[in-house]
Amino acid sequence: MKESTEKESGGWTFSGRQLLTTVGGVAVSVAILGWALYQVDLREAVRTLGRFGPWWAVPMLLCYLSSFLVRGVRWRLLLEPVERVSWSTSTGVIFSGYMANNLLPLRLGEIVRALVLGQVTSARVEGTLSTIVLERVFDGLILVGMIALVLASGIGPEAGGVVAYTGALSAFVFAGALLFVIGARLFPQPILRGVRSALSWIPIIEEEKGLGATRSLLRGLRSLAFDRRLLAVIGLSAAVWILEGGMFWVGLRAFSLDVGIEAAFLTLAFVNLSILIPSAPGYVGVFQGAAILAFEAFGLPEEVALSYSVVLHVLQYVSVTVIGLIVLAVYGVSLAALRRESIASEYTE
Template sequence: MKRWQFWLGLVISIVFLYLALRGLHLEQVWGTMQTANYWWLIPGILVYFMGVWVRAWRWHYLLRPLKPISTRKMFPIVTIGYMGNNIYPARAGEVLRAIVLKNHEGVPISASLATIFIERVFDGVVMLGFVFLNLPELARLNSDSGFIGSIQNLSIWGAVAFIGALVVFLLAAAFPAASEKIIERVFIRFLPERFREKVLGITRKFLDGLESLRSPREALMVFFTSVIIWLFETGKYWFVMHAFPFQVNFFALMLMNGIVNLSTTLPSAPGYVGTFDAPGIALLSAYGVPGEIAAGYTLVLHVALWLPITALGAYYFAREGLKWGVKPDLTEPELSE
């Protein structure tokens, strides 16, 4: 808690929560939440976990060039990672699942982190796709929608970042030898000699983790799988919406999904407090949903997204015999032939 990242995230979360709730009658927000039909959360949670299973399949697919691991084995590790993202700052769950995978299957952490970075880049591209697919609708909402009015500019910069990262990964995967030479030259120029060999070793394993992108067919498979994952998650938004007295179309919820998940890339307190809620409430308000109902829905949706996967991840974490606060072994084993 002494790290500056934690405090920065906490401050950002407080600011976003203030933006989310200012001007609202909190007693009406609470009343909306009390009268919601929570039976609709059950199909929403089921659909969400179908998406988590597809996430586990996608990670299995990305790891195949390194080591074939079944989706059934990957699913608990994925839930542990998402639990870590939800309770630790700075998306530490991504490193956590790479560590658990190394302990289980001997996959080098740097190689599995490469596949996780690929996942995140494809997720970002799909989220931007959800936003760009709805740009005409977004332009209509921009006239008097506060936070939402800046989404078009943010989307353009986000597209530059995520698509730029994707191009870099694709080029590194397509030309691994040339990429390694370029990286080696950079390290020779800028890194002290005593660190050079170790960092180069980690970099080579990282490049190995990009192998799944070496053919256009494989990259397209990862992309379409990512689309399915986020459509499942949007399905959860749709089911939870039926617990509240408002209706928007599925494309509006796709837009909301894209915006809130792009916003959660900002630093925040653990669990994306504020950075998830403020844009979600703002978007629904721009669609004409009363602010108190939009707030009640967004807060319940946030809890419904956070709690089940965190609880299941904590269960698998405890079943692994892992201890909270114990420093993990980060040494890199070599994969057996």
């Protein structure tokens, strides 16, 4: 049942909560981008950007896009208890989800992934979403581990500043998420009762909607097997981020920055953890602000950080968006229809 507070905006139907979330995310992006631009000498940033040779884009994209090939292998393993799919299907659908996050509000990419997979296979959406939750938990733990290793071996927490605090907070959040997933898989009824009690203290979330979402997650988690495949998933998760970290490291070389590989992986981890906060589609602003803060941990200029982040962001955004749109065209799936269905799923049980 749809909420009565739906609003039309340019052909888009939003609930009041969704509209507030969308506007708030755009405001966050604008505020962080404004802060980032205030920190830098724009003329110097443009001059720094001019040092980037376009030939560097090739190895950077090879590293980045290779990580999606590994993501496809990992998701295929996670999906086995839910639906057996080919590696090409799992990889293509992942591209469609990332494309949706770049183009649509409300972080609908994960829902779009589940919807697209449901249209090209017989996989149930709730089971698919459960695999994505597990995937995101492992991603978060790997990124937190990267920050911890860099801070322990390269720079101290006092030098890392906000990066170190973000890593500590993220470790708490993702470790809690992992415990929740394991608990939900092994003890679903106590978890459901706990969620019911918690929702009574959270007025901004409707109790029935929250319970409905929790029941869907629990049903999906019942299909997941915690066996030796998860060891492979952990290894593949590390490989995903090592490959993407290669893009960040090649980017440092492209700008002739005399820093070690730890700077690349700290920036990678901090940027990807930071884009979890609400923002405009494509993470505009948040990506740049996070890169500036990560570079500060190594004493690198803000102008270089801004130029570096713009190059990486553009390469990631354009490549994934184009490939994702091609995937939808091959599958004969309409982005407009996915948009309507994924937005509607936000306020239906």
